[in-house]
Each structure stands twice: as structure tokens, then as C-alpha cells.
Amino acid sequence: xxxxxxxxxxxxxxxxxxxxxxxxxxxxxxxxxxxxxxxxxxxxxxxxxxxxxxxxxxxxxxxxxxxxxxxxxxxxxxxxxxxxxxxxxxxxxxxxxxxxxxxxx
Amino acid sequence: xxxxxxxxxxxxxxxxxxxxxxxxxxxxxxxxxxxxxxxxxxxxxxxxxxxxxxxxxxxxxxxxxxxxxxxxxxxxxxxxxxxxxxxxxxxxxxxxxxxxxxxxx
Amino acid sequence: xxxxxxxxxxxxxxxxxxxxxxxxxxxxxxxxxxxxxxxxxxxxxxxxxxxxxxxxxxxxxxxxxxxxxxxxxxxxxxxxxxxxxxxxxxxxxxxxxxxxxxxxxxxxxxxxxxxxxxxxxxxxxxxxxxxxxxxxxxxxxxxx
Amino acid sequence: xxxxxxxxxxxxxxxxxxxxxxxxxxxxxxxxxxxxxxxxxxxxxxxxxxxxxxxxxxxxxxxxxxxxxxxxxxxxxxxxxxxxxxxxxxxxxxxxxxxxxxxxxxxxxxxxxxxxxxxxxxxxxxxxxxxxxxxxxxxxxxxx
Ligand SMILES: Nc1ncnc2c1ncn2[C@@H]1O[C@H](COP(=O)(O)OP(=O)(O)O)[C@@H](O)[C@H]1O
Ligand SMILES: Nc1ncnc2c1ncn2[C@@H]1O[C@H](COP(=O)(O)OP(=O)(O)O)[C@@H](O)[C@H]1O
Numbered sequence: 001x002x003x004x005x006x007x008x009x010x011x012x013x014x015x016x017x018x019x020x021x022x023x024x025x026x027x028x029x030x031x032x033x034x035x036x037x038x039x040x041x042x043x044x045x046x047x048x049x050x051x052x053x054x055x056x057x058x059x060x061x062x063x064x065x066x067x068x069x070x071x072x073x074x075x076x077x078x079x080x081x082x083x084x085x086x087x088x089x090x091x092x093x094x095x096x097x098x099x100x101x102x103x104x105x
Numbered sequence: 106x107x108x109x110x111x112x113x114x115x116x117x118x119x120x121x122x123x124x125x126x127x128x129x130x131x132x133x134x135x136x137x138x139x140x141x142x143x144x145x146x147x148x149x150x151x152x153x154x155x156x157x158x159x160x161x162x163x164x165x166x167x168x169x170x171x172x173x174x175x176x177x178x179x180x181x182x183x184x185x186x187x188x189x190x191x192x193x194x195x196x197x198x199x200x201x202x203x204x205x206x207x208x209x210x
Numbered sequence: 211x212x213x214x215x216x217x218x219x220x221x222x223x224x225x226x227x228x229x230x231x232x233x234x235x236x237x238x239x240x241x242x243x244x245x246x247x248x249x250x251x252x253x254x255x256x257x258x259x260x261x262x263x264x265x266x267x268x269x270x271x272x273x274x275x276x277x278x279x280x281x282x283x284x285x286x287x288x289x290x291x292x293x294x295x296x297x298x299x300x301x302x303x304x305x306x307x308x309x310x311x312x313x314x315x316x317x318x319x320x321x322x323x324x325x326x327x328x329x330x331x332x333x334x335x336x337x338x339x340x341x342x343x344x345x346x347x348x349x350x351x352x353x354x
Numbered sequence: 355x356x357x358x359x360x361x362x363x364x365x366x367x368x369x370x371x372x373x374x375x376x377x378x379x380x381x382x383x384x385x386x387x388x389x390x391x392x393x394x395x396x397x398x399x400x401x402x403x404x405x406x407x408x409x410x411x412x413x414x415x416x417x418x419x420x421x422x423x424x425x426x427x428x429x430x431x432x433x434x435x436x437x438x439x440x441x442x443x444x445x446x447x448x449x450x451x452x453x454x455x456x457x458x459x460x461x462x463x464x465x466x467x468x469x470x471x472x473x474x475x476x477x478x479x480x481x482x483x484x485x486x487x488x489x490x491x492x493x494x495x496x497x498x
Contacts, residue, residue, distance in 0.1 A: 025378075026407045027371040056378075058403055059464035087396040094471040095451055095464055130234075131263045132227040161234075163259055164320035192252040199327040200307055200320055215417055219376065220366040228387060232363065235383040239376045273359055 003028035005035050015046045021053040024061030032061060036068040044075045052083035062097060069100065078102050108133035110140050120151045126158040129166030137166060141173040149180045157188035167202060174205065183207050219280040223262070225269040225293075230262045233278055237289065240280050244287060246350060253328040254348050258289050260321040261344045265293035268342070285350050286330075292343040301336045363424040367406070369413040369437075374406045377422055381433065384424050388431060390494060397472040398492050402433050404465040405488040409437035412486070429494050430474075436487040445480045 004021040016039050024032055039047065047068065069079045082104040084092070092098040109126040121144050129137055144152065152173065174184045187209040189197070197203040221236060223229045237258045241251040258278065265276040274294060281288040307323050326332050329346040336342040365380060367373045381402045385395040402422065409420040418438060425432040451467050470476050473490040480486035 023375065025371070025374055025403065026410060027374060056400075058400070058407060059468055060407060062464055087393075087400070090396075091400065091468065095468065128231065130227070130230055130259065131266060132230060161256075163256070163263060164324055165263060167320055192249075192256070195252075196256065196324065200324065217368040217370065217373075218366075218419070219368070219373070220364075220419075221380075222362075222364040224361045224363070226361065229361075229363070232380065232383045232387060236365075236376065236380045239379040243372060243376060275362070275364075 003031055005032065007035065007039065009043060009045075014043075015048055016043070017048050017050065019050040019053070020057075023056040024054070024064070025056065025058045026060045029058075029060040029064050033064045033067070036064065040068065040071050044072065044077060046077050046080060047072065048080040048082065050083055051081050051085065051088065054085065054088065057088055057091070062091070062095065065101065066097070080104060108136055110137065112140065112144065114148060114150075119148075120153055121148070122153050122155065124155040124158065125162075128161040129159070129169070130161065130163045131165045134163075134165040134169050138169045138172070141169065145173065145176050149177065149182060151183050151185060152177065153185040153187070155188055156186050156190065156193065159190065159193065162193055162196070167196070167200065170206065171202070185209055217282040219282070221278040221280070222275045223278065225266050225272055225274045225276055227263075227266060230259055230266070233262050234259050237278075237280070240282070241287060241348075244282055244350070246287070246348070250348060250350075254287065254289070254346075257325045257328045257346055257348075258291065260325050261289075261291035261346065264321050264344070265291055265295065265342070268298070269293045269295040286347055287350075288345065288347045290343055290345045292341060294341040297336045297338045297340055297342055299336065299338055301334045301342065361426040363426070365422040365424070366419045367422065369410050369416055369418045369420055371407075371410060374403055374410065377406050378403050381422075381424070384426070385431060385492075388426055388494070390431070390492070394492060394494075398431065398433070398490075401469045401472045401490055401492075402435065404469050405433075405435035405490065408465050408488070409435055409439065409486070412442070413437045413439040430491055431494075432489065432491045434487055434489045436485060438485040441480045441482045441484055441486055443480065443482055445478045445486065 002022050003024055006019040006021070008017045010017055022028070036047070065079060072078060080102040084103060089103070092101070092103065107127050108129055111124040111126070113122045115122055127133070141152070170184060177183065185207040189208060189210070194208070197206070197208065219240060221233065223233060234255050238251055238255050241254045246254065262276070262278065269276055276291065276293040279290040279292070301322065307320050325344065325346060330349050331347040333345040334342065363384060365377065367377060378399050382395055382399050385398045390398065406420070406422065413420055420435065420437040423434040445466065451464050469488065469490060474493050475491040477489040478486065
């Protein structure tokens with residue numbers, strides 16, 4: 001029902017790996033925002049998000065992703081999403097966010 | 106969300122096999138009652154209920170089981186329940202119905 | 211007047227059997243959000259559904275709605291189910307189900323007993339003609 | 355006066371982020387009970403949650419409740435989300451999100467756009483100081 005965030009830094013790939021498990025909404029988005037701020041402070045590198053177990057994300061959560069991307073773009077880094085569920089893919093399509101994030105798989 | 110009832114008559118065992126899948130409540134209990142009435146009209150034999158995929162049963166559903174047992178008891182036949190989930194077992198215990206039905210497994 | 215009010219969710223539902231499953235999901239979600247363990251969530255779900263079933267069975271008519279009121283306190287959940295039905299003055303006298311006399315028994319009379327067994331505190335206010343309120347409390351802690 | 359009334363479920367929910375998930379489960383259960391297909395159930399869930407998020411974000415205060423009203427008709431579901439918040443007179447002018455100007459953009463402004471994209475009919479009544487009602491309709495059939 002809530003959100004679990006697992007993160008790991010791949011030294012070889014110079015990339016953050018983040019798994020989002022559960023739901024990102026107005027209740028849990030703050031938790032995601034804090035995690036991203038810390039990651040980016042630590043190392044401004046690409047963030048690759050495993051969305052396999054992400055059941056739901058609302059506009060608040062998408063706003064957090066956009067905010068993080070803005071910081072990363074200053075260094076030409078990206079946010080990559082993979083294993084995205086159909087319902088979330090639909091949301092990324094209609095908002096046009098599939099054009100600013102990299103969607104894989 | 107609703108109720109699926111699968112039934113089969115075992116000639117060798119002289120026994121009805123009934124699988125209840127889903128939920129028995131005030132909305133679906135009528136469906137269960139009709140099934141039992143038909144079964145018992147056809148052959149007044151033991152009814153063995155596979156409750157593996159029975160997620161929920163309320164007092165209305167238990168009432169239907171009691172009603173069917175009453176008819177069967179006239180011929181000394183039984184209702185047997187097996188693979189009962191813990192939450193339903195608890196309900197059978199507190200109502201004392203575990204003493205009038207045969208609970209297996 | 212600095213006392214913090216308790217959070218309260220109110221649900222108004224048609225007097226029809228097909229909507230009890232909606233209440234079951236809503237109450238499960240509320241109890242889960244409050245942090246009850248799985249067994250207690252199940253107890254609350256079953257008890258509230260029984261009260262709703264009674265409200266529908268004995269409620270006035272299909273065009274009416276009944277109410278489910280959830281009061282979320284620090285250490286407990288209080289659920290009030292109220293209908294505008296015919297009421298019943300003997301509701302507080304219901305004791306154990308009489309299963310020994312299976313043949314004399316009509317199929318029924320288990321609902322109130324189940325509610326009393328699964329909840330920590332149950333109060334029933336019912337008057338002939340003026341409807342019924344079943345108020346049920348479940349505590350979060352272990353000692354209940 | 356023989357017209358059959360539509361079934362209506364009303365939900366009153368505290369203006370707090372932790373309860374949006376309760377609304378999501380309730381609306382999912384209602385749409386499922388009505389027989390919507392999985393994709394439409396998801397659309398309705400997402401849209402209603404966005405409206406609730408707005409009601410909470412722009413609602414008056416945490417002690418208040420906002421309302422979600424479900425009107426179940428033969429061929430459609432109408433959901434009205436209303437708050438007593440500050441209102442907003444420009445709500446009907448919100449067009450597409452402006453993602454090309456990522457750097458100029460604040461994080462936000464997607465909610466209303468998502469609601470309009472996922473529902474078949476959306477009406478917003480909002481006046482400065484007197485709260486907001488977002489009324490959303492989803493049809494069961496294929497041609498919408
Ligand atoms: N909401 C209610 N309004 C009026 N009478 C009620 C209500 N709930 C219960 N009762 C009365 O109490 C009796 C016992 O209820 P219950 O234990 O739930 O069994 P059942 O409803 O299956 O008979 C009912 O038969 C009915 O007469
Ligand atoms: N319920 C509401 N009450 C008052 N203003 C609202 C409400 N819903 C939306 N608004 C206004 O409309 C704007 C756009 O809303 P939305 O598209 O959901 O994006 P966001 O809420 O993320 O800014 C909000 O910033 C707010 O000013």
C-alpha cells in the first residue's frame with residue numbers, strides 16, 4: 001500500500017539503480033523527493049528506475065521525477081525508466097513525459 | 106469479486122464435489138442456495154466443498170450451508186469442507202459450525 | 211478548544227446487496243492504512259460487512275441509503291453502521307447461536323453473534339420504527 | 355414520479371494525503387462492481403485520485419473533509435469531487451502541459467490535464483473563495 005525505495009550505485013556504469021515498489025502519490029511523493037535529492041547530492045549521474053513493481057504513480061510523483069530530471073539535465077544526465085506497467089506507460093504517453101524521460105523495455 | 110461455483114458428481118465415491126471460488130455474501134448467497142437445492146434434488150449424497158479459493162463467506166453464506174446440511178442430515182449425509190483459509194476457519198470456530206460440518210485439512 | 215479532532219470517514223451506500231463488497235474493500239483499506247495487523251483487518255472487515263448486511267436486510271427500502279461512519283483514533287477504530295429501517299428492541303438480547311437444535315433453527319441469527327465475537331466493544335441502539343445503529347470498536351494493541 | 359433514482363455512493367474524507375489511497379480502492383471497487391473493463395477502471399482510479407489530490411492540496415485545512423460522490427447510471431459513472439477550498443477561476447483554462455520548457459516549468463500542472471485526458475466528460479465549477487467541484491464522467495461503452 002505504501003512505497004519502498006531500493007537504491008544502489010553501480011560504480012562501473014556510473015549509474016544509480018533505483019527500484020520503486022508500491023505506490024507514489026501525494027502521501028509518499030515526499031519520500032521519493034528526499035531520496036532523489038540525496039542521490040543527486042552524492043553523485044550527479046544517470047538514474048535508472050526499475051518500475052516492475054511500481055503499481056501506481058500520480059501527478060505529484062511525476063512532478064518529483066521532472067524535478068530530479070531538471071537537476072540532472074544541468075550535467076546532461078538522464079532518468080531512464082524500465083519495466084513500466086501499461087497503465088503507467090499510458091500516463092507517460094498522454095502527458096508527453098515519454099519524450100523527456102528515456103523509457104526502456 | 107464475485108462467486109464461481111464448480112460442481113461434479115463422483116459416481117464411485119457417491120459424493121458431490123463443489124469448488125467455491127471468490128466470495129459468498131448477501132449478493133452471491135442466492136446463487137449458492139440454488140446450486141445446493143439442485144444438487145440435493147438430483148442426488149442426496151455427501152457434499153465435499155473445496156474452499157481453497159473461497160476468500161470470504163458471511164453469515165448469509167453460512168446460513169445457506171446450514172440449510173443444505175439440514176436437508177442432507179435427513180438421509181444421514183454430510184457437508185465436508187477442506188482447504189479452508191484461516192480467516193474462514195476462525196469464523197467456523199467462533200460460531201461452533203466446525204462441530205456440525207466436517208472440516209478437513 | 212485545542213483538542214485535536216479525530217479523522218472521520220463517512221460512507222453513504224445504497225441499501226442493495228451488490229454494494230457490501232464496496233464497503234468491505236473500503237474498510238480493509240482504512241484499517242490497513244491505520245496499521246492494524248492482517249488478522250485484525252479481517253475481523254473488522256467481517257464484522258462491518260455483517261452489520262451492513264443487516265442494515266440492507268432490515269433497511270427500509272432499496273431507494274434508501276445506509277451510513278457507515280469510521281472514526282479513526284490513535285489506538286482504535288470505531289465503525290458505526292446506521293440504517294433507517296424498522297429497528298428491533300430485542301437486538302441487545304441476542305446470545306449464542308443455538309446450533310444444537312439444527313432442525314428447529316431457521317437459517318440465520320449468526321450476524322450479531324459474529325460481530326460481538328470479532329470486535330472489542332459493540333453497542334447497539336435500536337428502537338422500533340426509528341432504525342438501528344451498530345457501533346463497533348477495535349483496538350490496535352495486544353491486550354484486547 | 356415512477357422514475358427510478360440512480361444509485362449513489364457518497365464518501366466524505368479528511369483533507370489528508372494518507373487517505374487518497376482509500377478513495378482509490380473504493381472507486382476501483384465501485385467501477386469493478388459496475389462492470390467496467392480493467393483499462394477503464396484504471397483511468398477512473400487515476401482521474402479521481404488526481405481530483406482528490408487537488409482537493410487536499412488546495413483545500414481549506416486539515417480539520418476539514420472533502421466529498422467524493424459516485425452516481426452510478428446504466429451506461430456511465432459520474433464522480434464529483436468537491437472541496438471547500440480557495441477555489442480558482444482559471445481552472446477551466448488549463449491546456450496541455452508545457453514540457454518543452456522544462457527549465458521554466460515548476461513541478462506541477464499535470465493533474466487537471468490527466469483528468470481531462472482519461473475521462474469522457476469533465477466539468478469544473480470553481481469560484482474564488484467558495485470551493486471547487488470537479489465532475490467527471492466515464493461511459494461503459496466502446497464509442498467514447
Ligand atoms: N439493522 C437491523 N434492523 C432491524 N433489525 C435487525 C437489524 N439487525 C439485526 N436485526 C434483528 O436481529 C436479528 C438477528 O440478526 P442477525 O444475528 O444478524 O441474524 P439474521 O439477520 O441472519 O437473522 C434479525 O433477525 C433481526 O430481527
Ligand atoms: N480543488 C482546487 N481548488 C483550487 N484550485 C485548484 C484546485 N484544483 C486545481 N487548482 C488550481 O489549478 C492548478 C492546476 O492544477 P493541476 O493541473 O492539478 O496541477 P497542480 O495541482 O500540480 O498545480 C493548480 O495549481 C491550482 O492553482
